Amino acid sequence: MSAADREQRTEAADELCAAAFAGVAAPDSGVALVAVGGYGRRELAPYSDLDLVLVHADDVEPGDWATALWYPLWDSGHKIDHAVRSLTGTIEAADEDLKVALGLLDARHVAGDPNLTLQLRTAVLGRWRRHARDRLPRLHELVLNRHRLAGELAHESVPDIKEAEGGLRDAGVLRALVATWLVDVPHQEMERSRQALLDFRDQMHEHAGRAGDRVAPEMWPELAERLGFDDVVAVQMHVRRAGRRLTHLSRLTWQRVDRLTERRATLRGSRRPALEPIAPGVALSRGEVVLDKGAPVAGDPLLLLRAAAEAAERGAVLAPATVSRLVRDGARLPEPWPAEARQLLVRLLAAGRSLLPVWETLEETGATDLILPEWERIRLLPHASAIHRFTVDRHVVETCIEASALIRRVARPDVLLVAALLHDIGKGDLTEHSIAGEPIAREVAARIGFDAEEADLIGTLVRWHLLLGEVATTRDPDDPATIEHVVARLGTAEAASLLLALTEADARSASAKAWSSWRAGLVRQVGTRAHAALLARAAGASAPRIAEPEMVIPAAVLADPGAVHVGVEATGDGSRVLVVSGDRVGLLADAAAMLAVLRIGIRAARAWTQGQYGLSVWEVAEQHLDPGALHDRLSGIAAGRVDVSRRLARRAPSRLEPTVQIRPGASATATVLEVRMDDRQGVVHLVCSVLAGLGMSVRSAHVSTLGPQAVDVFYVQEEGAGILSEERAAEAAHAVREAVSALVETG
Template sequence: MSATDRAARAAAADGICQEAYAAAGGPEAGVALVAVGGYGRAELAPHSDLDVVLVHEPGVDPGAMGEQLWYPLWNSGRRLDHAVRSLPEMVDAAQDLRVALGLLDVRHLAGDSGLAMQLRTTMLADWRRRARQSLPELRALVAKRHAVLGELAHESVPDLKEAEGGLRDAGVLRALEATWLVDASTPASESARMALLDVRDELHDLAGRPTDRVAPELWAPLAERLGLADAEAAQRHVRSLGRRITHVSRLSWRRVDAVLARPSGERGRRTPALQPVARGIALSRGEVVLDRQARPAADPTLLLRAAAEAASRDVVLAPVTAARLVREAPSLPVPWPAEARDALVRLLAGPGLLHVWETLEETGALETFLPEWDAIRLLPHASAIHRFTVDRHSVETCTEAAALIRSVARPDVLMVAALLHDIGKGELVEHSVAGEPIAREIATRMGFDAAAVDMVGALVRWHLLLGETATTRDPDDPVTVERVLARFPTAQGLALLHALTEADARATAPQAWSSWRATLIDRLVERARSVVAGDAPAEDEPTLEVPVAQSSTIQVDVATDEEGARVTVVAADRVGLLADIAGALALLRVSVRSARAWSQLTDGEEWACSLWEVADADLDPGVLRDRLRRVVAGEEVRLPSYGDRVLPPTVAVRGDSSRRCAVLEVRAADRPGTLYDVLGTLAGLDLAVRSAHVATLGPQAVDVFYVQEPGGVRPSDERAAEAARALRGVLAGAR
């Protein structure tokens, strides 16, 4: 579908409206039927509403004809949004910004054409007169809508109309242009708006109803209708349109801010003042431009230096400036000069990185110095936890890393690694493996020395190491520390990896860097640093002192925060105790993150202690204490059946993960009771669990268990294999 189809639908609707007006006895003077909003622009989608207003001059009463007018329109089967107002009432109604935006596109349908023209002229004049007072309110409304609906370029189920970068924002651009205060709507944004209207037309036709949300199953049929290769191509197409409108919108609002903040004496100045800020670069009305002495054809570093100035100052990199530099500036030599490399790092660490990066992308400037970026541009993440597409996530990681540069000795290496850590996404092999050689090649081209290139490559290859190790291995086991030090044996490397891990997680989603996860990673890094410094690693001992209540055979303590809870249980030891506690938690639908068990000698008596990190912040301590006491006292644990599993479980023995324990890695369907099944099976084999580490990857639970024989002896390989077989058997049968 195209603009021609929309115009044809509008023309057909016009005919119905004109016939209804004539049938209702509508006069030719003093009263007019007008279309507003999308119908006023003649941009009807297959299931759009007809937004119409019957407007009349003061003193003219349309009488009963108004009611007679609407019936034929309703009977036509079209959805109708209608009103009857006098011209002064229209002006009053336009005090509501939502109404005012729709009235900027008034179009005559029937009746007094002069009155329709007067209405359109009045609405535009009123909009321009009130613009300076209205625009801050309009911006607040836009920001509120964005906060609720997210970005069209990144939402998993994007809203073509209301999301940031959608059709509503494209309409706001036209409204900003109509104020005459800024140049807002551009040929690029208008082209994107028209293409997005084409997508919405196809979406309406596919769904058979008025909808603006693209559900995942609609991408493939949309691709076919739009003449694109597949669902991914359709996503990239739509998201690129949203990104273009978003970019122009952000740029336009910054320009609005600059206009509103400009002293009154400058408002009439035709030639803006230039404030030199660097060689060849100036600041003009809040935008980085070239000064009069700039010689783009003789300066290959000028583009990066201009971008760095804009990002460092958090101001606009003028798109016309970036486009000119793409046309006129020569390519950077290989390797890059130090000035270009330094400018890139300043760009990546600047508070205005996101806006400047968008300008570099939209003007084609980015591909002049980082052509590899195109492979991840608008690429969706496989994991639903990610808020953004791969490219935007990488930029957000740089923003997070910029806050951590004082914690590392090589901020330049950190920033480049943050930019490139996901550069291998979209390849057929693991993205960190695929990304390492790409990152090395880029870092070499940028002119980094061999040691820095090696570090960038290692950070890209192992950027998941700390997160995976801290959450699935016992951080107090020396072998866990050795696993990290085998890849990053120096304090400098550890600091860089630590900062990149935090930045990557924070850029992913709030829940990806919880206090629990941060504590595990910090603890692992601190132990690794101690080893590097020559200190002996601490023994595998409990980190929490748990006082034992002598008057009771069980003590339960629960400490909650906004992210979860820490549950400690002290009781007389017996076989199966840990499994029963896991069963009690499962009955309460409590999600366990990790568990740790040890024996504690108090006043000559040995007590079984366990520490459980759980994800439920609203855990009721009283209910939990009661349930645990009953289970520890011997109450049978009965969990419901969960049916057959789609994927068979796997259980592997990780023989090199600990010298003191056998380590079993269990992957199975994520459901309540998995931990109870595993712990109960191990108890039946007379194996003690020293620690358990629970993680969830999509629908799959990935649990790691450190087990010992009674007395703290490491199980033999045969015993570990026996335990693995037993676990496979238990987990393969649905309860």
């Protein structure tokens, strides 16, 4: 598929439309059939609509011919987006509706009176230029709203080739901005990227057999083959690179447009100097950071970082021409970097949301190759995990932005920000990325001027940046062995404090789901306990003891231990359910069944005894739960009135076999049993029931969903005897494996 193919489709559509127009009794003059939008630009994709306007002179009344025209077009199988308007009505519609105006800027004559089409084009284009300064702020607002909804083509995990930022819609808007004569855009760069996206969209239509602009993950392999790329990563990078280039051009152009409209409103007649010095060798000119007059380009290796830091901190444009000149002619930084260079990099990374456009300019001009040549490893690299909304490189920048809001919580903001920049640098390697990234991070840290101890700290943060999230959601935070597991890997309280901030920044930049209030609470609990333990160790004291919770037993249960109490407490994004009754084997299984039968998603559970009473607390995803309804369901399950086995033991297809493993050494007081399988209701109940049948009790359960897979971890004890023997642990694993395998159909 190419521009020639689109031209052929357009010519065929023109012939069809011209024949339809010739077949109706339209007047010889004063009526024109006009193509607009993509059809007007001669860029029809295989399943594009034909966007048409039948324009008539103000003194020509449309007759039956204005309706009859469309029938042969409908009969041809094409989708038609059409309108019938007078010349004045068309111009007024363009004045009132920016979307109509954008389509008419590409108006092209198809049939009828060419003079009328010329009048229309002249009027619309003239009014567009005349009123541009007043209309462009509203257009920019529309564009930004669309970006908020569709995301960014270069970095979204499921990109929209048309509506996303950097997509075909933005390319059309850039053409409209150029048409105002207020700004210009590098034409060859824009067209190269636009044509690449048009070619890709043509192949999307052919592959899907229908119109569509969103690229689903399963489409990439076929599209790679159609476009002649070696693999899905190569074709994704090709498309995302085009989108990134259009995004960069679009942002720069809109920044210049905004300055034009602001200057018209507030700075008319201003005598401010063209160059305002803001730092050695760096100046501000019309909202852009540029080189000052006489800047020692070849003699100051800090100019590039200084300009970038100043632009980010001021929210100004980092002029691409300035960066390109510094990349080409500027002095190179010595290795290791001087302290001031490192400080400038940290200032850049700490700038918050303004970092994004500045880093984008550094990438587009090749400056990141000088500052961080390792960046090429992750540039536009797709994420393998469905939890991530961005490509790896954009995720890293977003992590730096999130980390910049947390720097007051840590003693070493510079270490936190550089660790955020490097935490995923190992991705793209066949080795686990945190392992692959550690030596790279140490090398980079040394090169940019950190001493050996600081480089070691950054390497540790990169190596263990997933640790708190994994441990918090799959291990019991109240078990001393869990905290010791974290402590042994970090070594210092400073590392624990920094890792907690890095974990939060990393999760927040991945997706909202990755940093829910429930997950955040667990991570902070583990992180702060590890920090306290490391502080105590450094002071030569014992780690703080984690006390068992003490709760007031409800009066009804005190009066009758056979009674059951169910309480509900609202949390940030879910609920906490408390179950209290006389202690008995199977109580936890019944509580799990209560939640599973009601299809309430379980996140974690903790169970303990308090005298003769059994208590359990369940963290669940649902809100607004009725404790009375929960109590009734639990009572029915305990009395045998609800057949839980029939309600929950339904086989379902699964791509992979479930796995059940014992995790030796994960706890000193319980045996840790881990179940991995497809995410589904009833697994916690099933496992608790199986273990209860073996006379074992579950002290706590922890449920973590990673994409389509659930990881359920159970802390199991002999009734009144603690950790299981090897034989009993093997018996438990075998029984649970048989039970969960019976739930799935693999294939």
